[in-house]
Amino acid sequence: MSQTILKVEHLTMRFGGLTAINNLSFEARRGEITALIGPNGAGKTTVFNCITGFYKPTEGMLTLTHPTGNEFLLERMPDFQINWKAKVARTFQNIRLFQGMTVLENLLVAQHNPLMVASGFSLHGIFSTKTYISAEKLAMDTAVYWLETMGLIDRADDPAGDLPYGDQRRLEIARAMCTGPYLLCLDEPAAGLNPKESNDLNDLLMTIRKDHDTAILLIEHDMSVVMKISDHVVVLDYGVKISDGTPDFVRTDPKVIAAYLGVPDEEVAAVEAEVGL
Amino acid sequence: MEVFVQQLVNGLTLGSIYGLIAIGYTMVFGIIGMVNFAHGDVFMVGSFIALILFMVATMFLGLPTVAALIVVLVLAMALTGLWNWTIERVAYRPLRGSFRLAPLISAIGMSILLSNLIQILQGPRNKPLPPMLPGSIHIMGEDALATAISYKQIVIMVVTVVLLAVFWWVVQKTPLGRAQRAVEQDAKMAALLGINVDKTISITFVMGAALAAVAGVMYLMYYGVVNFSDGFVPGVKAFTAAVLGGIGSLPGAVLGGLLIGLIETMWSAYFTIDYKDVAAFSILAITLIFLPSGILGRPDVEKV
């Protein structure tokens, strides 16, 4: 049993009178792909936003543990530090690339922090010292590596906004990987992809998991992606966890089926009581 | 005590004028998300139109003051509405879209254009009129400390309250108001549902200008003098009022206006008249920094 990388404990998120997430607890483990699924409006992106610091959780604890043993309390950290120090990266449901910058520039921006340090707050940079030049070269090499892995190397100098949709999604993932994360959070990476592209995405995610020792936390609706590559699935409905286990377990769990497909009218009350609604 | 009450009355009167202008800012910002920089100058244009019409009414048509004011009010609302309608068509509508900076620069340019146009067409000097509607109602105190509320002040406050009620009713209860609120929330969807977005926006601009014209008439009646440069500072103060009260909220705009009027009057009376404009700008900055949604406004959450 590999070690836990992210521990979510009793996470609750309230917006005024609306409880978006209610007492959610689960774990994501190192070297695994954990999928977060559920019907629309279940609160999945809200969980992401809490983990990555864009929302401050109303209650609960989010602990990120590095392989070195360092622990980070995410619920207390500002968003940019969650990426920089805790090494959690994410992509967005609506792609947020820097459309007016080239593909290469997008990947270089992702390496901002190591480059800033090396540039000595720009002083080394202005005088083009060796420290900075070698740091810049390293950053370029990282960018080129990811471009080649994603098959985007030929479009390195094109504006990101010109790329076709599938390529933009891959670029966003590459950009997130350029920050060297231990945990990669992907918000519906397969949205809008055709079956071939979804397969390529599966291969890509498995490569990332294997070669980079990066745990992946994934929100997805496309079951072909979820079932094929996840090691662990957590199911949400109305902000509450209704199932947690391996893909096979979750697939046959009656509670999950009820959430997605509904139950006969007679059983509604029973199911609701069980789930705790 | 007498001084305080007198300043209270003065402040509420001044605040009513600001409130009327502020409604225009808040309606336009609500519906197209744009700060209409030129709105203060539209108020100034309205006051000039009122001035000239009033002179025509009293000097050439020989109407008594009250009748003249009513006629002038109606005509000024119509004509100033026409001005703002034209400005929106010419300078803002073509720029509606994803650009944020272009309409802003256009509005700033329009503001400069308007004030200089009036300066050239009507001359740079102050334009004074003999005082109108003399007389007041005594409230308290004697002689030097006599506190009174003048007829002018009553008129201004009553007109403001009535107009606020009317426009609030329009926004909340009529199909036009519904259309405005729909366009405010989601212009594309509103268009798909058959609302004529362009016309709705135009009408909003006209309504804002009409209220600014009323403010202009009130201003003319109260102070008795207008000048081409009277657009910028009252405009900023009215915008401060709109922000303070909660941008997008009509009652908020009037509330903000009253507060700003009171603060300005009290400050001038009890501290010093020197920095009174600094007070308005500072309130603006402080409100935006600490309470951006204002008193009656709704905070918006950005979707990630």
Next chain:
Amino acid sequence: MANDNQPANTPTIDLGAAVRDAVIASLVMLGLAIPILALKTEQNMDNRLVLEPRWHYVWIACALVFAVRLALTLFIWNRKAKITVAKGEQTPTIMSGLVRVLKPFSGRAGLLFLVAYPLLALWLVGPQGSIKWIDNFGIQILIYIMLGWGLNIVVGLAGLLDLGYVAFYAVGAYSYAIIATQVIPATFPELGVWSFWICLPIAGLLAALWGVLLGFPVLRLRGDYLAIVTLAFGEIIRLVLINWVAFSNGYAGISGIPRPSFFGIPFNASEEGFAAVFGLEFSPIYRTIFLFYVILALALLTAFVTVKLRRLPVGRAWEALREDEIACRSLGINTTNTKLTAFSIGAMFGGFAGAFFAARQGFISPESFVFIESAQILAIVVLGGMGSLFGVVISSIALVGGIEILRELDFLKQIFGPHFDPAQFRMLIFGTAMVVMMLWKPRGLVSTREPSVFLKERKSISGSLVKEGHG
């Protein structure tokens, strides 16, 4: 109006509709003209207001509107495909052609021209005539180019809407003025001749400090709100300068500000003066030419720093911030610090420009630092487009130079009569120009962005993809 309903390329022209349209337009003009144009308020002998009718102006205006509208409908709007200004497409027009033509000047050729300019003016019109050309045109335009480049870092690169840039200009000017007229004479009077050179970095530093102070509370506001707050701050600083008489001398301003020396050699008619030292006959032109080169150097410094920083992570972070702030935060970028650096570096250059301005004028007052200045600088940057340095140059020359040229148009006096003073119309034309330019080129003159780094090939990015910031 009518042309909204016409399909893009109609071969037939509906004359009736066009005429109806033009009539409506002229009726609108009539409504607008009454009463502001029709009746002029004047004060008669008794200081009472009277009305003077000017109906002939009204008829002329209505006729003009009718004719122009008809002409536009018939000849221009029918031929061109519908211009979708809002969507970000720019139709090829005269101005973008002009940009292309002037493009070769954006590099070394332009630099050479700028350096040679004063000598060229001297050669063409002689010492007396060229003072005006070097000072009112050359130096004035260069000041605005520098201010534009400074604001470009904030607005063009980082996408932060700053409407109070004039505040930093004022900080720079007043720091130099006060230090040079009061502090230095009181402490180290021998350094008097070096005042400008000592105060220049101090002015920049103070302005940068103010940038941090003002920026810190406000930079988390979005778009329009940031604009309004910066405007408020700009006005507060101006009002404080007017009212805090003990500090700034209020409306009277500060005069007797020392001019820059040629690195210790003053530009006067004395024995130690520049002319005497270099064996030349005294002429005020020397100081003017020197001032030109000083502002040129300062402006080029601004440009150099901008270009360098754009290639460094901090500059790239600025542009990324403009594109998508949330994505930046998700990549570990501390956006608050990034915004503060943009704001304060932009402020610093504003401070430098302010110190130069004070030195050139010899006298400053709060009247020079009104909101209109901020608006003008912002207009220059926005009209330039895309955070482009070259764009700012062209728009400065067009806006500032264009307005200055008005003073030269003496021939207009012959058309409109000896009382016609085109300079009176300066601000009116400026305001109109701002509106017209936004209608014409909402994204600015330069419509492409150059990437700061490339792998194989430098490809320009179309303006329709580049964000404006705080969208």
